[in-house]
Structure formats: structure tokens, C-alpha cells
Amino acid sequence: MRSTPPAVSPSDPLPEGRLEPGLYIVAGPIGNLEDLSPRAARFLRQADLVACEDTRVTAKLLRAAGSDRPMLAYHDHSPAEVEEKLLARMAHAAVALVSDAGTPLVSDPGMELVRAARDRGIAVTTAPGPSAAIAALSISGLPSDRFLFAGFLPAKAAARDKAIAGLAGVPATLIFYESGPRLAATLVALARAFGPRQAAVARELTKRHEEYVGGALDELAARFAGEEPKGEIVLLVGPPAAEVSSAEALDQALKAALQTLPAGKAAASVAAALGVPRGEVYARALELKGGQ
Incomplete structure (x- = not known):
């Protein structure tokens, strides 16, 4: 009886000089x-x-x-x-x-x-x-059990602030890619929306001029003010403080969103980010807006 040859797994090495289509x-x-x-x-x-x-x-x-x-x-x-x-x-x-x-x-x-x-x-x-995102996370000392890779933020300020507002209540370390000319403005926007969260800027990872700077967002915003660092940049932001309650996290996210969005759009953005019913978020947005 003729035996069937074993199938080749993608992880099995193939002879040098040959790859399957x-x-x-x-x-x-x-x-x-x-x-x-x-x-x-x-x-x-x-x-x-x-x-x-x-x-x-x-x-x-x-x-x-x-x-x-x-x-x-x-x-x-x-x-x-x-x-x-x-x-x-x-x-x-x-x-x-x-x-x-x-x-x-x-x-x-x-x-x-x-x-x-x-x-x-x-x-x-x-x-x-x-991967630059994972490499930066591994040396940051920020929580790594839960993280969200958010890529590049939008270039225009209004769209950038809207995207940041939608991430305010996410209970995870946030990872962004950023360019040197935009870094300072992005740090200011993040500090304004998130407050003094712990964060880090990792630049030129694995290269000769590798740089890592950690600290609170407002400290990093001051550190890079007026600078346009060269090279590839990964920006990490720690999650909201563990002691912040869900209600407080909702308020924090809404306050950040209401800086740039009307109540309806702010509620929709935050509701999607936090997984909270939109009607509940909208009602709270009106309360916050009325108290301003």
C-alpha cells in the first residue's frame, strides 16, 4: 500500500532556491x-x-x-x-x-x-x-497587557482633535506614529484632551541615534515645543488612571470631545469608543454643556 507524502506546512523549511507560488x-x-x-x-x-x-x-x-x-x-x-x-x-x-x-x-x-x-x-x-509600535511599547514601561495601535492622527487640527477625543476613554495604552514637524502640536493636543497622563516618545528605534523620552504629556509637550526631531517617531500614551471610575472616564472623554464637537457628534464619537449607549452619553453631554 502506497503511503501519502506528508503535506508541507508554510512553517516547514523548503529547499534553498524554491518557494511555492x-x-x-x-x-x-x-x-x-x-x-x-x-x-x-x-x-x-x-x-x-x-x-x-x-x-x-x-x-x-x-x-x-x-x-x-x-x-x-x-x-x-x-x-x-x-x-x-x-x-x-x-x-x-x-x-x-x-x-x-x-x-x-x-x-x-x-x-x-x-x-x-x-x-x-x-x-x-x-x-x-x-514592528516599531511593538518595539516602542516593549521599552516604554507603560501597561502592555492592553494596547491600541491608532496609526497616524489626521493632519488637520480639527480632524486630529476629533480623533483624539474619540480615544480619551479607551482603557488601554495608545500607540501612534508621528512625524517630526507635527510632534509638538500633537503632544499639546493630547495634553489638552487627556491631562497629565504618562506618555513616551521613541525615535529612530534600533538606529545609531535612538532616543527615548518619557514623562507626563504636558512635560513632553514642553520638552518638544518648537522642535522638529528627525527620523521615525512612535508616540505612546498610557491609559486613564486605574482609580478613575467609568462615570469619570465618560466625563473626561465627553469634555475632551465637546471642545471641538457639538453635543450630538461628541456623544456619538464617545459612545462608539467606550461602548456606552448613545442616548445615555448624549444626555450626559447635554448636562455637561449646560453646566459650562
Whole structure:
């Protein structure tokens, strides 16, 4: 009786020089090339094509991995034809997806490509690795049992303040990405909405000029006032104090939201963030507004 050969799991190593057709999500370093995992490097050597945001940046990564694979630019502004070309290629070849730094799809393009690949029955495999958000959280000393990655806040002040107001009562450490020119204004807005919560600014993680500054939000706002620090920045904000009751957390979130929004919209935003019935939140918003 002939035995059936064992199936190959995506986690099982394949012979050097060969990858099964499909999409491979490959996490690269966030700064230090020594953080490229052996498995990620192997995927980059074995892939038939590497899809990337910037071919100039990825060329350095491929050299570090010992890879000479061809590249194709794929980013937020790529036409639909590029995605279709990648999907067609995956049907019979291995396509690796990388970002300029860290794990693809974390504030980077790729979600639509992964979704389309899965819809077509194409195998999707990950070589997990560095993420600036998790790296910053791990060295912050802020609560890490519960956290929310909020990505980049909106660029315009009104939209930024609205987004911050919606996060005021979330009982978790908040993680944002931010740019140097916007950091000071964002810290001021967060301090105004959240009060003196503990927070941290982590910059250029794993690189030569890595910097970590922790403290209360108002202290950080003063520290970075007038500055435009260079490099990649992760901004973390601790959760509301544990002793704050749910009613107090609701009031804190509403007061922050009412600074920039009418009562109805403020109530809707806070209700969604805290999971509280909208009618109850709206009634409290009117009470607070009437007492001002």
C-alpha cells in the first residue's frame, strides 16, 4: 500500500532556491539590518518577485539578504494594474511583499492585495519580524497587557482633535506614529484632551541615534515645543488612571470631545469608543454643556 507524502506546512523549511507560488509577507528591519531574520532573508532570496514601496530602499535590504530578485514598486498610489499584475504572478510564482521598514500592512499598503489574494484562493504566508509600535511599547514601561495601535492622527487640527477625543476613554495604552514637524502640536493636543497622563516618545528605534523620552504629556509637550526631531517617531500614551471610575472616564472623554464637537457628534464619537449607549452619553453631554 502506497503511503501519502506528508503535506508541507508554510512553517516547514523548503529547499534553498524554491518557494511555492503565493504571497509572502516579509517583515524587514525597522533600522538595524541585523534584525532581519534568517527566514525572512531566505524568502527574499527564493521569491520570484519582490513587491516594495521604494525600490531604492528595498535594494539595500536585498543586498543584506544576499538576494538578486527583481523588484516591482507597489504603494498607495500604484494603479490597479499593478495589483492585478501581482495577483496574476502569484498564481504560478512566489511574490514577496515588503515595506520600507518593519512589518508590511502596519500603516503601510498591502491590505487590498492580501484580501484579493485570499479571495482568489492564493496562499498567503508571513515571515514575522520587527514592528516599531511593538518595539516602542516593549521599552516604554507603560501597561502592555492592553494596547491600541491608532496609526497616524489626521493632519488637520480639527480632524486630529476629533480623533483624539474619540480615544480619551479607551482603557488601554495608545500607540501612534508621528512625524517630526507635527510632534509638538500633537503632544499639546493630547495634553489638552487627556491631562497629565504618562506618555513616551521613541525615535529612530534600533538606529545609531535612538532616543527615548518619557514623562507626563504636558512635560513632553514642553520638552518638544518648537522642535522638529528627525527620523521615525512612535508616540505612546498610557491609559486613564486605574482609580478613575467609568462615570469619570465618560466625563473626561465627553469634555475632551465637546471642545471641538457639538453635543450630538461628541456623544456619538464617545459612545462608539467606550461602548456606552448613545442616548445615555448624549444626555450626559447635554448636562455637561449646560453646566459650562
